[in-house]
Protein backbone atom coordinates (compact mmCIF):
# COMPACT_ATOMS: atom_id res chain seq x y z
CA UNK A 550 0.00 0.00 0.00
CA UNK A 551 2.75 2.43 0.98
CA UNK A 552 4.67 1.64 -2.18
CA UNK A 553 1.57 2.43 -4.21
CA UNK A 554 1.28 5.92 -2.71
CA UNK A 555 4.98 6.51 -3.20
CA UNK A 556 4.57 5.44 -6.78
CA UNK A 557 1.82 7.84 -7.75
CA UNK A 558 3.26 10.67 -5.68
CA UNK A 559 6.61 10.47 -7.37
CA UNK A 560 5.20 10.03 -10.91
CA UNK A 561 5.21 13.82 -11.57
CA UNK A 562 4.50 15.72 -14.78
CA UNK A 563 6.59 14.85 -17.75
CA UNK A 564 5.65 17.77 -19.94
CA UNK A 565 6.89 21.33 -19.45
CA UNK A 566 4.85 23.69 -17.24
CA UNK A 567 2.35 25.93 -19.00
CA UNK A 568 4.16 29.03 -17.86
CA UNK A 569 7.11 28.22 -20.13
CA UNK A 570 5.76 27.51 -23.55
CA UNK A 571 9.21 27.63 -25.12
CA UNK A 572 10.77 25.32 -27.61
CA UNK A 573 12.13 23.07 -24.87
CA UNK A 574 10.02 19.99 -24.26
CA UNK A 575 11.85 18.99 -21.04
CA UNK A 576 11.94 21.16 -17.88
CA UNK A 577 15.08 23.27 -17.88
CA UNK A 578 14.83 24.38 -14.27
CA UNK A 579 17.62 22.69 -12.32
CA UNK A 580 15.63 22.71 -9.06
CA UNK A 581 12.98 20.43 -10.53
CA UNK A 582 13.90 16.91 -9.44
CA UNK A 583 14.17 14.18 -11.98
CA UNK A 584 11.48 11.70 -11.17
CA UNK A 585 11.50 8.03 -11.92
CA UNK A 586 8.34 6.58 -13.38
CA UNK A 587 7.55 3.04 -12.39
CA UNK A 588 5.01 2.40 -15.07
CA UNK A 589 6.49 0.58 -18.03
CA UNK A 590 7.93 2.95 -20.66
CA UNK A 591 6.02 3.08 -23.91
CA UNK A 592 9.01 1.77 -25.82
CA UNK A 593 6.94 0.04 -28.45
CA UNK A 594 4.56 2.92 -28.96
CA UNK A 595 2.61 2.53 -32.11
CA UNK A 596 3.85 -0.97 -32.75
CA UNK A 597 1.39 -3.78 -33.19
CA UNK A 598 3.51 -6.26 -31.18
CA UNK A 599 1.67 -5.57 -27.84
CA UNK A 600 -0.30 -8.68 -26.93
CA UNK A 601 -2.92 -9.59 -24.35
CA UNK A 602 -0.21 -11.58 -22.56
CA UNK A 603 1.67 -8.35 -21.89
CA UNK A 604 -1.36 -6.81 -20.22
CA UNK A 605 -1.90 -9.87 -18.03
CA UNK A 606 1.65 -9.79 -16.67
CA UNK A 607 1.59 -6.05 -16.05
CA UNK A 608 0.94 -5.60 -12.28
CA UNK A 609 2.15 -2.03 -12.00
CA UNK A 610 -0.56 0.48 -11.06
CA UNK A 611 -1.68 3.04 -13.63
CA UNK A 612 -0.13 6.49 -13.38
CA UNK A 613 -2.19 8.91 -11.33
CA UNK A 614 -2.95 11.62 -12.33
CA UNK A 615 -3.17 10.34 -15.86
CA UNK A 616 -0.07 11.02 -17.89
CA UNK A 617 -1.47 13.72 -20.19
CA UNK A 618 -4.17 15.07 -17.89
CA UNK A 619 -4.66 18.73 -16.94
CA UNK A 620 -4.40 17.70 -13.27
CA UNK A 621 -0.86 16.45 -13.85
CA UNK A 622 0.08 19.57 -15.83
CA UNK A 623 -1.06 21.85 -13.00
CA UNK A 624 0.68 20.02 -10.20
CA UNK A 625 3.93 21.57 -8.98
CA UNK A 626 6.95 19.35 -8.41
CA UNK A 627 7.72 21.26 -5.20
CA UNK A 628 4.47 19.96 -3.66
CA UNK A 629 5.85 16.43 -3.55
CA UNK A 630 6.91 15.69 -0.02
CA UNK A 631 10.26 14.04 0.52
CA UNK A 632 10.02 10.40 1.69
CA UNK A 633 11.05 11.29 5.26
CA UNK A 634 7.98 13.59 5.55
CA UNK A 635 5.50 11.06 4.24
CA UNK A 636 3.13 9.56 6.86
CA UNK A 637 4.58 6.53 8.54
CA UNK A 638 2.62 3.30 8.11
CA UNK A 639 2.71 1.24 11.27
CA UNK A 640 3.12 -2.50 11.13
CA UNK A 641 1.10 -4.92 13.26
CA UNK A 642 3.81 -5.12 15.92
CA UNK A 643 3.98 -1.32 16.20
CA UNK A 644 0.23 -0.88 16.76
CA UNK A 645 -1.18 0.01 20.20
CA UNK A 646 -1.32 -3.08 22.42
CA UNK A 647 -4.75 -4.32 23.60
CA UNK A 648 -5.97 -3.16 27.04
CA UNK A 649 -5.03 -5.36 29.99
CA UNK A 650 -7.53 -8.01 31.13
CA UNK A 651 -9.39 -6.72 34.22
CA UNK A 652 -8.45 -8.53 37.37
CA UNK A 653 -10.94 -10.47 39.48
CA UNK A 654 -10.83 -7.67 42.05
CA UNK A 655 -12.06 -5.14 39.50
CA UNK A 656 -14.79 -7.47 38.21
CA UNK A 657 -16.15 -7.96 41.75
CA UNK A 658 -15.36 -4.72 43.56
CA UNK A 659 -15.82 -4.80 47.31
CA UNK A 660 -19.10 -3.35 48.53
CA UNK A 661 -18.30 -0.51 50.82
CA UNK A 662 -19.91 2.70 51.92
CA UNK A 663 -16.65 4.64 51.90
CA UNK A 664 -17.00 8.15 50.52
CA UNK A 665 -16.23 8.35 46.81
CA UNK A 666 -16.72 4.63 46.30
CA UNK A 667 -18.61 3.59 43.17
CA UNK A 668 -19.89 0.44 44.87
CA UNK A 669 -23.62 -0.09 45.38
CA UNK A 670 -24.61 1.44 48.73
CA UNK A 671 -25.31 -1.20 51.34
CA UNK A 672 -28.56 0.49 52.33
CA UNK A 673 -30.22 -0.34 49.01
CA UNK A 674 -29.34 -4.03 49.15
CA UNK A 675 -30.26 -4.60 52.79
CA UNK A 676 -33.66 -6.13 53.36
CA UNK A 677 -36.02 -4.02 55.49
CA UNK A 678 -36.29 -5.37 59.02
CA UNK A 679 -40.08 -5.26 59.06
CA UNK A 680 -42.28 -8.09 60.21
CA UNK A 681 -43.78 -10.15 57.41
CA UNK A 682 -47.48 -9.35 57.04
CA UNK A 683 -49.72 -12.28 56.34
CA UNK A 684 -53.34 -12.37 55.34
CA UNK A 685 -55.45 -14.94 57.10
CA UNK A 686 -57.96 -17.27 55.53
CA UNK A 687 -61.33 -15.77 56.32
CA UNK A 688 -64.15 -18.10 57.23
CA UNK A 689 -66.79 -18.66 54.53
CA UNK A 690 -69.33 -15.83 54.44
CA UNK A 691 -66.77 -13.31 55.81
CA UNK A 692 -65.38 -11.76 52.66
CA UNK A 693 -65.12 -7.96 52.23
CA UNK A 694 -68.29 -8.18 50.12
CA UNK A 695 -70.10 -9.97 52.96
CA UNK A 696 -69.03 -7.20 55.33
CA UNK A 697 -70.36 -4.57 52.91
CA UNK A 698 -73.67 -6.43 52.75
CA UNK A 699 -73.87 -6.67 56.56
CA UNK A 700 -73.22 -2.94 56.92
CA UNK A 701 -76.13 -2.03 54.65
CA UNK A 702 -78.46 -4.64 56.09
CA UNK A 703 -79.76 -2.25 58.77
CA UNK A 704 -78.57 -4.52 61.56
CA UNK A 705 -77.32 -2.68 64.67
CA UNK A 706 -73.50 -2.89 64.68
CA UNK A 707 -72.88 -0.12 67.25
CA UNK A 708 -74.41 -1.59 70.41
CA UNK A 709 -75.22 1.94 71.60
CA UNK A 710 -78.14 4.30 71.00
CA UNK A 711 -76.30 7.62 70.78
CA UNK A 712 -72.87 8.86 69.76
CA UNK A 713 -70.81 9.54 72.89
CA UNK A 714 -67.80 11.52 74.04
CA UNK A 715 -65.36 8.77 74.99
CA UNK A 716 -62.28 9.28 77.16
CA UNK A 717 -59.23 6.94 77.05
CA UNK A 718 -60.24 5.40 80.39
CA UNK A 719 -63.72 4.60 79.05
CA UNK A 720 -62.17 3.14 75.91
CA UNK A 721 -59.91 0.92 77.99
CA UNK A 722 -62.90 -0.95 79.44
CA UNK A 723 -63.90 -2.25 76.00
CA UNK A 724 -61.00 -4.57 75.30
CA UNK A 725 -62.68 -8.02 75.14
CA UNK A 726 -63.51 -9.92 71.96
CA UNK A 727 -67.22 -9.69 72.57
CA UNK A 728 -66.92 -6.00 73.51
CA UNK A 729 -64.04 -4.36 71.62
CA UNK A 730 -63.76 -0.67 70.90
CA UNK A 731 -60.92 1.04 69.14
CA UNK A 732 -60.12 4.66 68.31
CA UNK A 733 -58.84 5.52 64.84
CA UNK A 734 -58.25 9.17 63.95
CA UNK A 735 -60.22 10.29 67.04
CA UNK A 736 -63.30 8.27 66.07
CA UNK A 737 -64.24 5.33 68.30
CA UNK A 738 -65.62 2.19 66.64
CA UNK A 739 -67.12 -0.99 67.95
CA UNK A 740 -64.80 -3.45 66.17
CA UNK A 741 -66.39 -6.61 67.55
CA UNK A 742 -68.68 -7.27 64.56
CA UNK A 743 -65.76 -6.62 62.17
CA UNK A 744 -63.32 -9.06 63.84
CA UNK A 745 -64.24 -12.15 61.72
CA UNK A 746 -64.13 -10.01 58.55
CA UNK A 747 -60.70 -8.46 59.11
CA UNK A 748 -58.34 -9.69 56.35
CA UNK A 749 -55.40 -9.44 58.75
CA UNK A 750 -57.06 -11.73 61.26
CA UNK A 751 -58.82 -11.25 64.56
CA UNK A 752 -55.62 -11.47 66.57
CA UNK A 753 -54.03 -8.52 64.78
CA UNK A 754 -57.15 -6.38 65.02
CA UNK A 755 -57.47 -7.14 68.74
CA UNK A 756 -54.10 -5.44 69.32
CA UNK A 757 -55.91 -2.14 68.94
CA UNK A 758 -58.83 -3.07 71.15
CA UNK A 759 -59.48 -0.80 74.16
CA UNK A 760 -57.01 1.90 72.98
CA UNK A 761 -56.06 4.36 70.27
CA UNK A 762 -55.10 2.22 67.28
CA UNK A 763 -54.37 5.11 64.91
CA UNK A 764 -50.60 4.57 64.84
CA UNK A 765 -50.86 0.78 64.51
CA UNK A 766 -53.43 1.13 61.74
CA UNK A 767 -51.32 3.64 59.79
CA UNK A 768 -48.19 1.55 60.14
CA UNK A 769 -49.99 -1.55 58.81
CA UNK A 770 -52.16 -0.23 56.00
CA UNK A 771 -52.48 3.53 55.74
CA UNK A 772 -54.26 3.08 52.39
CA UNK A 773 -57.28 1.40 53.99
CA UNK A 774 -60.30 3.70 54.43
CA UNK A 775 -61.36 2.79 57.97
CA UNK A 776 -63.83 5.67 58.17
CA UNK A 777 -65.85 4.24 55.30
CA UNK A 778 -65.45 0.57 56.27
CA UNK A 779 -66.54 1.03 59.88
CA UNK A 780 -69.07 3.86 59.55
CA UNK A 781 -71.86 1.56 60.74
CA UNK A 782 -69.81 0.74 63.88
CA UNK A 783 -69.19 4.32 65.05
CA UNK A 784 -69.93 4.75 68.76
CA UNK A 785 -68.45 8.16 69.50
CA UNK A 786 -65.45 10.49 69.52
CA UNK A 787 -62.28 10.31 71.53
CA UNK A 788 -61.86 13.18 73.98
CA UNK A 789 -59.14 13.84 76.57
CA UNK A 790 -59.69 12.93 80.23
CA UNK A 791 -61.40 15.73 82.16
CA UNK A 792 -58.86 17.65 84.28
CA UNK A 793 -59.60 17.20 88.03
Ligand code: HEM
Nearest residue numbers: 682683684748749753754756757762765766769773775778
Ligand atom coordinates in the same frame (compact mmCIF):
# COMPACT_ATOMS: atom_id res chain seq x y z
C1 HEM B 1 -59.73 -1.18 63.06
C2 HEM B 1 -59.72 -0.93 61.83
C3 HEM B 1 -59.12 -1.78 60.75
C4 HEM B 1 -59.65 -2.00 59.57
C5 HEM B 1 -60.96 -1.42 59.07
C6 HEM B 1 -58.79 -2.87 58.86
C7 HEM B 1 -58.98 -3.30 57.59
C8 HEM B 1 -58.11 -4.08 56.86
C9 HEM B 1 -58.22 -4.37 55.46
C10 HEM B 1 -59.30 -3.84 54.56
C11 HEM B 1 -57.23 -5.15 55.14
C12 HEM B 1 -56.90 -5.69 53.75
C13 HEM B 1 -55.88 -4.74 53.17
C14 HEM B 1 -55.44 -5.09 51.77
O1 HEM B 1 -55.81 -6.14 51.25
O2 HEM B 1 -54.69 -4.30 51.21
C15 HEM B 1 -56.47 -5.39 56.32
C16 HEM B 1 -55.37 -6.21 56.37
C17 HEM B 1 -54.59 -6.33 57.46
N1 HEM B 1 -54.74 -5.64 58.63
FE1 HEM B 1 -56.21 -4.44 59.14
N2 HEM B 1 -57.73 -3.20 59.64
C18 HEM B 1 -57.89 -2.54 60.79
C19 HEM B 1 -57.05 -2.56 61.86
C20 HEM B 1 -55.91 -3.27 61.91
C21 HEM B 1 -54.98 -3.27 62.98
C22 HEM B 1 -55.16 -2.40 64.25
C23 HEM B 1 -54.00 -4.12 62.67
C24 HEM B 1 -52.77 -4.50 63.39
C25 HEM B 1 -52.56 -4.36 64.64
C26 HEM B 1 -54.27 -4.65 61.39
C27 HEM B 1 -53.48 -5.58 60.73
C28 HEM B 1 -53.72 -6.02 59.46
C29 HEM B 1 -52.92 -6.98 58.78
C30 HEM B 1 -51.66 -7.63 59.32
C31 HEM B 1 -53.47 -7.17 57.53
C32 HEM B 1 -53.03 -8.20 56.46
C33 HEM B 1 -51.88 -7.81 55.66
C34 HEM B 1 -52.20 -6.90 54.52
O3 HEM B 1 -53.31 -6.91 54.00
O4 HEM B 1 -51.29 -6.19 54.07
N3 HEM B 1 -55.43 -4.13 60.94
N4 HEM B 1 -57.02 -4.72 57.35
